[in-house]
Amino acid sequence: MSDQRRHSSIIVDGVTQAPNRAMLYPVGFTETDFQRPQVGIASTWSMVTPCNMHINELAEAASRGADEAGAKSVQFNTITVSDGISMGTPGMRYSLVSREVIADSIEAVVCAQGFDGFVAIGGCDKNMPGCAMAMARIDRPSVFVYGGTIQLGAQRRDIKSVFEAVGQQAAGAISDIELKEVEATAIPGPGSCGGMYTANTMASAIEALGLSLPGSSAQEAVSEAKRRDSHAAGAAVQGLLERGIKPSDILSREAFENAIAVTIALEGSTNAVLHLLAIASAAGVPLELDDFTRIGKRVPVLADIRPAGRFGMSELIAIGGIQPLMKTLLDAGLLHGGCLTVTGKTLAENLAAVAPYPAEQEIIRSLDNPIKPDSHLVVLYGNLASEGAVAKITGHEGLRFTGVARCFHGEEAAMQAILGGAVGKGDVVVVRYEGPRGGPGMREMLSPTSAIIGRGLGEHVALITDGRFSGASHGFVIGHVTPEAFDGGPIALLEDGDQIIIDADRRELNVALSDAELAARRKRWRQPKPYASKGLLAKYAKQVSSASRGAVTDLN
Numbered sequence: 231m232s233d234q235r236r237h238s239s240i241i242v243d244g245v246t247q248a249p250n251r252a253m254l255y256p257v258g259f260t261e262t263d264f265q266r267p268q269v270g271i272a273s274t275w276s277m278v279t280p281c282n283m284h285i286n287e288l289a290e291a292a293s294r295g296a297d298e299a300g301a302k303s304v305q306f307n308t309i310t311v312s313d314g315i316s317m318g319t320p321g322m323r324y325s326l327v328s329r330e331v332i333a334d335s336i337e338a339v340v341c342a343q344g345f346d347g348f349v350a351i352g353g354c355d356k357n358m359p360g361c362a363m364a365m366a367r368i369d370r371p372s373v374f375v376y377g378g379t380i381q382l383g384a385q386r387r388d389i390k391s392v393f394e395a396v397g398q399q400a401a402g403a404i405s406d407i408e409l410k411e412v413e414a415t416a417i418p419g420p421g422s423c424g425g426m427y428t429a430n431t432m433a434s435a436i437e438a439l440g441l442s443l444p445g446s447s448a449q450e451a452v453s454e455a456k457r458r459d460s461h462a463a464g465a466a467v468q469g470l471l472e473r474g475i476k477p478s479d480i481l482s483r484e485a486f487e488n489a490i491a492v493t494i495a496l497e498g499s500t501n502a503v504l505h506l507l508a509i510a511s512a513a514g515v516p517l518e519l520d521d522f523t524r525i526g527k528r529v530p531v532l533a534d535i536r537p538a539g540r541f542g543m544s545e546l547i548a549i550g551g552i553q554p555l556m557k558t559l560l561d562a563g564l565l566h567g568g569c570l571t572v573t574g575k576t577l578a579e580n581l582a583a584v585a586p587y588p589a590e591q592e593i594i595r596s597l598d599n600p601i602k603p604d605s606h607l608v609v610l611y612g613n614l615a616s617e618g619a620v621a622k623i624t625g626h627e628g629l630r631f632t633g634v635a636r637c638f639h640g641e642e643a644a645m646q647a648i649l650g651g652a653v654g655k656g657d658v659v660v661v662r663y664e665g666p667r668g669g670p671g672m673r674e675m676l677s678p679t680s681a682i683i684g685r686g687l688g689e690h691v692a693l694i695t696d697g698r699f700s701g702a703s704h705g706f707v708i709g710h711v712t713p714e715a716f717d718g719g720p721i722a723l724l725e726d727g728d729q730i731i732i733d734a735d736r737r738e739l740n741v742a743l744s745d746a747e748l749a750a751r752r753k754r755w756r757q758p759k760p761y762a763s764k765g766l767l768a769k770y771a772k773q774v775s776s777a778s779r780g781a782v783t784d785l786n
Contacts, residue, residue: 234346234471237370238268241344259302266302269467270348272336272364273305274357274377279312281354281429284420284451285377288460292349292375295464301471303464304345308335310357313700314389314423318645318677323761325356326698327671327770329508330783332360333367340368347467351460353377353421353451355428359505362436365477366513371470372477373463373572374442376433378451379543380421387416388424390537393676397684400649421451425536427700430543431498432505434552438492439509440480440571444580448551450544466572473574481513484566487525488577491564494529494605495555497538500622500699500709503607504672507780519609519618519778523737526605529564531624532595538624539601541593549591550584557584562597610708612740613748614694614720614730617712617778622699623734630735631692631706633658635728639758640664641673641697648681655690658730660721663758664697666781668716670761670771676700679707692732694739696721698777708732708739710777716757717776723751 235243241250242264251264273289274282293303311328315321340348347370350361358376365372382388395412398404404412422429433447443463449456470476486506493502503522510517532555535541546552559565560581567578587594595601601624608621623629636653637660638644644661647653659678666672675695682691683705692706696714699707713719720741724730729742741748762768773783 233474234267237344237346263302266300267346267468267471268344269296269301269303269464270340270343270345271296271303271305271464272339272348272350272361273307274310274332274352274354275307276310278310279315279354280380280417280420281312281422282310282357282377285351285353288351288375288377288456291457291460292351292464295461296349296467299465299468301468304343306339308332308357310354313355313674317674317700318641322673323669323671323767325671325674326666326781327766329356329360329363330770332357333363333512336361336364337368340364340370345370347371347471349373349375349463349467351375351377353429355432355501358429358432358436359509362439362441362509363512365441366481366509369476369478371467371475373466373470374436374446375460375463376436376442376446376449378421378449378453378456379430379547380424381418381450381452381544382424382542383418384415386542387412388536388542389416390425390680392416393680394684397649397681400681401685419452424542424544426496426498426533426543427537428499428501431493431496431502434496434498435489435493435502435506437552438489438556439485440569440577441477443572445551445553448543448547448553450547469574470572475570475574477513480570480572481515482569483515483517485569486510486515486517487521488565488569490522490525491529491559492552492556494526494531494607495559496533496552497531497535497601497606497624500607500620503620504698504710504777504781508782511780511782511785522605522607523609526607529605530597530600531602531606532597532600534593534595534601546593549587549593553581553584554587555594557581557586558597608734608737610732610737610739612738613743614739614741615711617776618710619694619708619712619739620710621708621732621734628706629733631658631732633692633730635660635724635726635730635741637662637724637726641675641678644678645681648678648685653682653687653691655687657691659691659693660724661693661695661697662715662721664695665714665716666774666777667771668714669697670767670774672777672781673697674700675707675709679705694721694730706732711739712776712778714776718752718755718757720748722755723748
């Protein structure tokens, strides 16, 4: 048995494994295939969402790459849940839950079938970190492939344009016909949402971790470059098998610091905090909220990309993607160049020949002219968040907000109030019982935040929640508030009219109430009935950790 076939040989070698081999002939194995390393191709293809509708083609390319390199590829599927489609509905409760289902299902197939290595292909917000968590957990030679970004729609529209148009229509700024036109033209074809939302953020972070091939995170879904990337990934797994390189050789603490630095420079989604904590947990690498603060003090925001910026991901791809940005950060001492990657080379070796951006481009700023001199990802503490909360402060919103609490049990009630005009200047919208356990599933608040922006209140209204935000959310928004309301966290004790103080400079989130008043309210508080009493959501709610620990389900 060669070391390359350490897992598959148990499945297919020897007389006693004749039944196993008999099952594999009908699915395409030949006699010689049993002597090859087996490489699984974990595909998240489905017609559920445009993010993943093309991934079957990428899986075929990855299979060819593995087979031509001397392995035997075997394709299999896992699920995906569309955030954009489930957003603002009860179905969104399953979004973060799906990350765990995806990681679990990849682990189940790879380990049950005895694959020696695998390619994981993801194209939507949760299946990417789910793939990376599986890679870290299983620890067999593996490569991640990003499905690629969507192209911008008519008039440079994307999914954020549609959500904000809903608020504009509610405010009377656009007509029903104009809303319909935006709806019909924003999504032109396959690929993930076209700004630095969660999908493109996580693709970039995973490349910075070293788990995907150089350039994988910045390619259009419909491009030939993405097909070549997929083919090369299949071959790369065979190369990793030959070298004996596993994710545990790649996923060092320094690699996670690289991912955080790149996320900050790109002004990436707050979901990256949640997902990087979860991937680190799967890898056994110590990482905590305060690491984002520490690294954020020295890494500037350089990308003028949506949602807060002007440009789309496809426009960044046209000038070179994220590789020149990573080279800039490396040369400035802001990345660890010695980290190993799936190429078998270090990050510095991968970036050695990368050319700079064109001189006239406006998408990526220089280090001496940043959009923000430190991180937009701000971890807040205070009497409302003793275990932390995460804000996305780009500088456009200001650094301090003091307002009056308007409290809502769940997203639907908050959305109705915003669209109905019941939320006004100076309000702090409090959306609670949306945490990992209380939601359950920590729904994203893109609909309420977009409605606030669409109604012209982005500079005048803040929103805090124990849920989380889409990468497309922007404005004065604070999520991941822990302890969450369902566990009796202080956010559960707020009442309409309480004064809330958000201070990004001091990194604080407080309510102007005494400890005695909070204690008195806590005595009166009663935990609400769980949303689900059986099935997937109930199991998740019982197992999930707090957001400050990545909302993972396998700690205990």
